[in-house]
Amino acid sequence: MHTIYLLLGSNESGRMAWLRNAIELLQQHCGEVTDRSAIYETAAWGLEDQPDFLNMALCLNTKLSPEELLQCTQSIEQQLGRQRTIKWGQRTLDIDILFYDKDIIDIPGLKVPHPYIQDRRFALVPLADIAPGFVHPQLHKTIAELLEICPDPLPVTKHS
Numbered sequence: 001m002h003t004i005y006l007l008l009g010s011n012e013s014g015r016m017a018w019l020r021n022a023i024e025l026l027q028q029h030c031g032e033v034t035d036r037s038a039i040y041e042t043a044a045w046g047l048e049d050q051p052d053f054l055n056m057a058l059c060l061n062t063k064l065s066p067e068e069l070l071q072c073t074q075s076i077e078q079q080l081g082r083q084r085t086i087k088w089g090q091r092t093l094d095i096d097i098l099f100y101d102k103d104i105i106d107i108p109g110l111k112v113p114h115p116y117i118q119d120r121r122f123a124l125v126p127l128a129d130i131a132p133g134f135v136h137p138q139l140h141k142t143i144a145e146l147l148e149i150c151p152d153p154l155p156v157t158k159h160s
Helices: 015-029 066-079 121-130 143-148
Strands: 002-010 032-036 040-042 053-062 094-100 105-107 110-112 156-158
Touching: 002 015, 002 121, 015 032, 015 053, 015 066, 040 121, 053 121, 066 094, 066 105, 066 110, 094 110, 094 121, 121 143, 121 156
Parallel strands: none
Antiparallel strands: 002 053, 002 094, 032 053, 040 053, 040 156, 105 110
16 A cells, blocks of 8 residues: 555635535545645635635545656546646646655656645645655655745645
């Protein structure tokens, strides 16, 4: 069994429903969700002229290989209407694989740990809810430490 950390995000109409549907499909097809963060409202990153996102982190136990997990998450994104037309553009659902155990993976289409996690407050804040002491296998800092030094100034607030 592998322990995976995922980040879910949505900024299209019905954001909460997209997140709920994603969790249900992840449990049906990818593995058991063992923990989840609070849901956070976050400003769009990269391409900022778009609606705010709802983001949350999940811990998932899976038997899937990294490649199988990527295929599963991309299939779920597609089932839930994800269109990959504009980089960092508006989307029904985004599922990022942040960590896969403590493995370092660099294969076509998948880099784990996520290469920009240390620069993205919208990923670190929810991940710190469920794994503040998890040590980044390349940077050798905990999620809490990475959050303290994160250069990203964009706001991340708990969704009510």
